[in-house]
Amino acid sequence: MRAHHVALTCLAVLATQAGADEALDAKALYEARCGGCHALDADRTGPHHAGVFGRRAGSVAGFAYSPALAGSGIVWNEVTLERWLQDPEALIPGQRMNVRVSDPAERRAIIGYLRAAR
Ligand code: HEC
Numbered sequence: 179m180r181a182h183h184v185a186l187t188c189l190a191v192l193a194t195q196a197g198a199d200e201a202l203d204a205k206a207l208y209e210a211r212c213g214g215c216h217a218l219d220a221d222r223t224g225p226h227h228a229g230v231f232g233r234r235a236g237s238v239a240g241f242a243y244s245p246a247l248a249g250s251g252i253v254w255n256e257v258t259l260e261r262w263l264q265d266p267e268a269l270i271p272g273q274r275m276n277v278r279v280s281d282p283a284e285r286r287a288i289i290g291y292l293r294a295a296r
Pocket residue numbers: 208211212213214215216223224225230234235236237238242243244245246247248254262263272273274275277279288
């Protein structure tokens with residue numbers, strides 16, 4: 179009985195830590211994987227990301243997109259961002275990003291970070 183209780187307490191602590199780590203990791207992951215070319219509030223090699231959720235692809239004024247991305251007609255949301263980060267060229271042939279995030283958990287964390295970046 180006592181062992182059972184200890185095990186449950188450990189699980190609860192682990193779960194809490196995992197939640198905190200994920201929140202921290204999302205920003206660090208974004209900086210590591212995307213920050214070389216993107217920022218939330220400034221256009222760099224890639225367009226700024228604040229407000230990207232619900233935004234039409236290729237619609238940041240003044241950013242020089244590839245014709246393929248600008249003409250894609252895509253709107254960024256969980257589904258399109260998931261496919262974009264899995265394989266940009268498969269989603270929009272002729273795009274110019276060519277960066278993939280192969281780990282599903284990392285994609286989820288980065289997409290969650292972008293959703294919050296309004
Ligand atoms: C090597 C530079 C580079 C890296 C690293 C990079 N991107 Fe990009 N990103 C670009 C470029 C360049 C474009 C514009 C592509 C085009 O016009 O075809 C772009 C476009 C985008 C767009 C479309 C935005 C819009 O306004 O339509 C999204 C979303 C995006 N990137 C997300 C990410 C995320 C998330 C990461 C990190 C996992 C990332 N990118 C990493 C260069 C990069």
